[in-house]
Amino acid sequence: DRGCTPSHLATAHGHSYTLQTILRSGVDANPSDKSGWRCVHYAAFHGRLGCLQLLVKWGAHLSEVDQNGNIPAHLAAMEGHLNCFKFLVCQGVSVTHVLGARNDQGETPKDLAQRFYKDNIVQDIMAMQYEQNHPDNQENVAFPAHVSAFKGDLKTLRHLVESGVINVNERDDGGSTPTHKAAGQGHLECLQWLIEMGADHNIKNDAGETAKDVAKRFSQLAAVKLLGGGLDDNSDEELNKDDPSFFDQHGVEGSTDSQGDVNLNASQKREARMRAYQKIEQFEHLLEVAKSNYKQLGGLLEEDQLRQKEENERDRMIQELQAQLEYERIRREKLECQLDDSRAEISHLNQCLEKLKVSDGSVEDNFQEPVKEKKK
Known part of the structure; x- marks a missing residue:
């Protein structure tokens, strides 16, 4: 309705x-x-x-x-x-x-x-x-490491930390650490280096956000995975829905606004994912049935229209290419005919040239015989 x-x-x-x-x-x-x-x-x-x-x-x-x-x-x-x-x-x-x-x-x-x-x-x-x-x-000079992490300037950040100028977990006025800044901007090199240096990515800023929460908010999925979220990239094994561990894998969870309202342990989350996946399969099956019924009633789906449009475009391109190929074939045949005519003319001219050489040789012999008789 x-x-x-x-x-x-x-x-x-x-x-x-x-x-x-x-x-x-x-x-x-x-x-x-x-x-x-x-x-x-x-x-x-x-x-x-x-x-x-x-x-x-x-x-x-x-x-x-x-x-x-x-x-x-x-x-x-x-x-x-x-x-x-x-x-x-x-x-x-x-x-x-x-x-x-x-x-x-x-x-x-x-x-x-x-x-x-x-x-x-x-x-x-x-x-x-x-x-x-x-x-x-916004760029407080009192927190140069935060500015460097925000800009992805790993060289300056490394110098500040290694020289002891700042602590790797130093907080700014908003309670954020350099890890928050690097995660929010998706600067993976800075983030990786901070983690290796022992930065605590579970620290919360004044808004109650960890570095991973900030990365989620700014859709920095690579940073989320680096901070412990998302799928395990080190595993090459492909799992299917029949494997219980398939539902242990998950990406960025949909909403972080009500984390305090619903507290689920790992087992409950896995069971919830299994139920949700079953719902997905049911809806996909119903969607396929609805599409099939719609087609049987003479309806044309948008995806079918797109496919038909692509097929028409493909047929048009094939026809154009075939016409171009036919044109090139005819052009090649004409060029081959011209080449044959040119070869025949070259052969004819070579024969004429040989005849001229033979006739010139006989005339020269006839001219030299009277000259020899006079000398005698």
Whole structure:
């Protein structure tokens, strides 16, 4: 009744793997329901950070507004989903554009956060606004190692740590360590070196984030894996769903906004992944059945249209190449005929030349005989 598509539902429930399967089938990443909500609105409203990152990767627009003029940042602020809100600000056109966006009631994300008592969002917005108003403080000279880690300047960072100027776990005004800075920017060389030097990547900043949380927020998946998240890259063994250890492997978890609300041990997480995977298989089977029924009723799927378009384009190219090949064949035959004519003419001219040489030799002999008789 709300006009939701499967991608809307997958996003709302945080099924990032199902959403990825849907997007890979060629579905638009920006469908709208009857309220004007796109998938990014659902992800922001329900705090589905993993789905939000996936949608951005597939080209979703973060500036889309619903019928009330809300962009996704409004909804994330209203519901208090801090990590989603930070991600939306980072991926937006600019910090000023996102924080200053107003809906049809003239409310900014900060106004909504204050109205619904989302203090974490309000404090974060105030910190962002302070950084905007005091740009000189963003690169504090009192924390040169943090600046070096943020810029990926490993040479300077190494010199500062090895010379004892700073401690590898030194905190800045926001409680962040150099590891936080390197992880957030995805500077893997700096991050790897800091870990080797004994940096504690479990330290939390004033926002309660570890270095891995910061890497997740900025979609630095390589940094997340380096800090202990994601799949085990050292294993070459391919596992299937029949192996229980298949469900022990996981990537970046979809939402980090409610970590304190749900505490699951490793066994519970594995069982939850198994149930989720079974749901994925059921939905994929239902999707295939629905597609088959649609085709039997004479419907033409978008993927079939794309395939037909590709086949038509391929046939057109084949026809053009065949025509070009036929043209080249005829041209070659003409050139071969010209070559045969030229060879025949060369042979004829050579014969004429030989005859001229023979006739010239006989004339010269006849001329020399009278001369010899006179001398006698």
